[in-house]
Amino acid sequence: MDRHGPLSDDGLVTLLDRHGERLADPDWEPYVEHLTAEDLRGFWRDMTMTRAFDMEATSLQRQGELGLWVPALGQEAAQIGSGRAIREPDYVFPSYREHGVAFTRGVDLPQILTLFRGLEHGSWDPAAHSFHLYTLVIGAHSLHATGYAMAMDRDGLVASGNPDADGAVVCYYGDGATSQGDVNEAHIFAAVNDAPIVFFVQNNQFAISEPTTRQAKVPLARRADGVGIPSVRVDGNDVLASYAVTQWALKHARSGAGPVLIEAFTYRMGAHTTSDDPTRYRTRADEEHWAQRDPIARLEAYLLKHGELSDEFRAEVEAEAKALGKRTREAVKSWERPPLLTMFDHVYAEPHQQVEAERAWFDRYQRSFTDEGAHA
Amino acid sequence: MDRHGPLSDDGLVTLLDRHGERLADPDWEPYVEHLTAEDLRGFWRDMTMTRAFDMEATSLQRQGELGLWVPALGQEAAQIGSGRAIREPDYVFPSYREHGVAFTRGVDLPQILTLFRGLEHGSWDPAAHSFHLYTLVIGAHSLHATGYAMAMDRDGLVASGNPDADGAVVCYYGDGATSQGDVNEAHIFAAVNDAPIVFFVQNNQFAISEPTTRQAKVPLARRADGVGIPSVRVDGNDVLASYAVTQWALKHARSGAGPVLIEAFTYRMGAHTTSDDPTRYRTRADEEHWAQRDPIARLEAYLLKHGELSDEFRAEVEAEAKALGKRTREAVKSWERPPLLTMFDHVYAEPHQQVEAERAWFDRYQRSFTDEGAHA
């Protein structure tokens, strides 16, 4: 595997190496020095829970309970690290793989699955979690995020004088998305408007089967140079570093200094989705290389080395994860399709002659079967 | 006027200053040292002819002979300089203001006006001039240019072993266009495919009324950094420098080293189009600042200073320009609308049931008037 160009790991901010050794980096230390052992255990727990949920969802898909699943395996550190740096009144625009971030935003994880069970297109209440719905059209949400950030600025949520009350947007997307016109326009609009937004690129090395070399000749962080915004490359399998750079970026954006781009260099350890077959496009060796960089194992090694991961805590989290799995399984299986007529709901906010007419027709049509008793 | 960010003139390659003084620049000298006094007079002639034609077209529009005109006033150096660096088998994709480049490609200038008279959407034969039709949808052609360059590469026209036979694409667009998704995607596709293409951005300071500060916070040349391709900023009112950097860029691209981006820093001295009113969005002072940087005057000063612009040559070019004006006027006024039925031609290359049916209907419909004598 060629590790040059966009695949090189040059200049990645790393605070925890793959063996769980803490690396000193005076530039980034200020952004993590307040973290306690409990905080770190919290990171570990979040990552562990996310992964447990993720595996459960994959297994539910295999059992036919879900139409599809999009695993985040291997990207837990990038997601939990960045997610834990987000606070009120920040607002998040995920793509479709940010289950870890969703967890940090208080979304009840099973709820993510209504979408993948084909019950609806959006699940949680975005406002309640400051976490927008997933967007499946690659990159489209990057512009919404930028506009939302512009509006936050206008609403006085940036550089308000009280840094603790300031907010910004974090927008997630993948390496593949960086090729989309929309994402490039988002960078431009954000730059020109000094919008308070952090573009968080999870470079998981693949857009489905295509390696990042199909999207770029140089590291993706350099997309930021094109529009003159600061950027940083971070070891996305290092939860501490991910946390640190996001803290920095958010502080920058919230202060009114404009957008930042973070490239989190990570690896999608699982398939693109449950429909995917990665053996067609990547090697076992490559997968093994990255298995040695597992983000959870890394933090675990650190915690163990420092005696910060007691057996009780582990057991507690394991139990919690198991309970989450069970609850997920039960919830998913219990969900029935809402009444058919609800498919006509919310097409418009106010009545629309055609929708009303079709709803009425469909209602009559359905009833005709019920009345005749001919409909299953 | 703020001359920072994208409006700064930092780092512009200049070989001829605004007073017509030749500046030494060892880096760029190799690309111009072969130019003779006759070549320079040729540049002057090309610019003068282009401008004369341009003025004539404006006046024809005022007289109601054209629906619209898009003047290139002030951009002659960028266009003639770059255009004269292009040769067979290079291929050019203009936007809609590259009348100077068209001239260098041997397009008979009056022919450009069929489009602006509303007779057709494309005028010249692109293949005959290696000069594509104008494209009015901002930035759309940048992708065609990139694809075309990829195809040239495939056809063995790049790094063939005989540098004199190698070719590349030159794609022109404006400062405004750099915000379009398509243009950014073109940069990305070109970079990833090492396509032999020179992106030539004429930063004429405005996208209609919007100053370049609405498109960028930093010089537009930096768009290239985002995708890792080399770029250069050139004084677009300096025909020598424009020629030099285009020579370099084409050499680079033809050699198989991939794309290059040139930002030619210039100024649209006239209106955006004849429908535009620049007094609404820019100051007299600004216009005067740039009037002192007129690209033609600059070369003229140089030639005069060196005794290279004889009165005879001037008179000759003046006569030539006048003749062009006259020929343009006469041609435009002589053009009649082709028969109405031709509007159904070339919708498809092969027959299409609906087009054929509508053509037949329209023919009958028209004849019904002629037959009845009721149609004007």
Place this chain on the structure above:
Amino acid sequence: MTETQHRASGTTAPAPESTIKTMTMAGAINAGLRAAMERDPKVLLMGEDIGALGGVFRVTDGLHKDFGDARVMDTPLAESGIVGTAIGMSMRGYRPVVEIQFDGFIFPAFNQITTQLAKMHYRSHGRIEVPVVIRVPFAGGIGAVEHHSESIEALFAHTAGLRLVSPANPQDAYDMIQQSIFSPDPVLFLEPKARYWDKGDVDTAAVRTRLDGATATADLGRARIARTGSDVTLVAYGPTMRTAMQAAEVAASEGTSVEVVDLRSISPLDFTTVIRSAKRTGRVVVVHEAPTLHGVGAEIAARVSEEAFYHLHAPVLRVGGFHTPYPGAKFEHDYLPTLDRVLDAVDRVAKH
């Protein structure tokens, strides 16, 4: 005039200032935008060249001067970016009114409009409203170059979640732009650019009253009988309304009584009004500038043919553009539905 004024003001003393002014359609939209901006600070304008320049058609003239950079934003030259960021702003309660400079330049934003703007309310179960208005100077007839005369309505009417309206006179322009802005749904506001300079009386009071009440946007989707008649129903909207009215006039002089329905709204489409008229006259002609093939007229003809099947004395005829790209300006007079072609169709159905 006095009557309307009286009705509108709803008061007797002191004698109210007249709320009726003569305006061009462009002026009426400008005034409507201003009124909406004054009414609600969340109303913003976004687009290319809409600030100092006032837009290439001057529809936003003076608004930047009076409302400033924060309310009238010159954006980067990228339509997807404009619509996409407008969506984001609307998610925080803003009401962005986007100008697309010309019909032919809406397509870079097609993805944002079709997959995002149209579906946001649905996929969020109504939790997210995206009250974005997209103003588009559209259709032909002004002698413009390529891509500046496109009739785009059919390409958006098929997509659920969008509203599409097109005013045909200054009064409707003034009212409907405000109703569109205060509609909780996204609206494509199609401005027949060839009619920008047509003048008409505009009563500025009526819509104000409506916006204050609960029925703010209720009639935005309703068609209007622009002229009553009994022999033939002529259905038109926006750009072709003038031709339709002229055709009715000429036909009347030749003894055919034509009812003209001004649709005003394309989505929803007020079939109730159209079909009621069709049943009465038994003869229908639909006229629009867009190519006939798969145009909005197809839906109208299909539905009228279905729902008024036993009332029709003649097939529904359609008069529209051809299945070619919009041709060069010198051809457009003949490409577009001329008065002659409309009359020809009216004659043909009337003869049946």
Place this chain on the structure above:
Amino acid sequence: MTETQHRASGTTAPAPESTIKTMTMAGAINAGLRAAMERDPKVLLMGEDIGALGGVFRVTDGLHKDFGDARVMDTPLAESGIVGTAIGMSMRGYRPVVEIQFDGFIFPAFNQITTQLAKMHYRSHGRIEVPVVIRVPFAGGIGAVEHHSESIEALFAHTAGLRLVSPANPQDAYDMIQQSIFSPDPVLFLEPKARYWDKGDVDTAAVRTRLDGATATADLGRARIARTGSDVTLVAYGPTMRTAMQAAEVAASEGTSVEVVDLRSISPLDFTTVIRSAKRTGRVVVVHEAPTLHGVGAEIAARVSEEAFYHLHAPVLRVGGFHTPYPGAKFEHDYLPTLDRVLDAVDRVAKH
């Protein structure tokens, strides 16, 4: 079978290898692509994940392995870029076959398709041909998530300059993909993804002969009577053909003779065949997955109602999707035109 084989090979001795194979529709397209690539080195494939992965539906399976990077190109993730660069390549004589991964992701390329690809031939007076084929796995029925089940045909059929075809069986898939590739016009090739795994016999010889001759693409725009009948004409294409054939079967068992027209091509649309059938049966039902409102069925209903006005015993009925976004997968069975709904419409017209 023997007969076809005989006809196709056109020779008697030595006994030819059978040119008939059983294939899935996906396999037939794959084989058709391969045949076209073998026939002409200028044929290239471009798209997301079409290389090593063979496409998310494996339609390009094995082609990268056999033809290499230069002929099977994994592109950056940007649909406008894909179509735009394909246009540029086609201008140098290449025949790019672009895969759009799913119907719902064609919209970023809408501008390139609508304003550039469709118009290049026209605006260049026929000097520039852009024989780009855009393959789109389209329509619903596979239980997919949002944006993966869209019926996009009406959004392109309105635009002159494009051809749109949709095969409904492996034989057509095999033939039509090749005819599309060798058509000098741009073609949207709409692959009914729910039918990818349906099997059928494919004679690989017939189209080869045609491609060698002057009539290479002549019948690409022609509809086919998939089943003859006398009481009702059922018009369908691609994704709904299976339901249409089932409906005809059921109706026959109930005494109604249904003629099924498989349009095959949406642009051009073979009205000659449709209207001939309509005049014979006097009763027409059109069925497609796309929302009925402003769908392709509107044009068909409008034109049949106009041109077969005196032959119709009943209004033309349309059965299609509703004016809502494509709903969650659990709803799609009922959202799409079910056999029940088609039969209901057939009954209704038959009863008239």
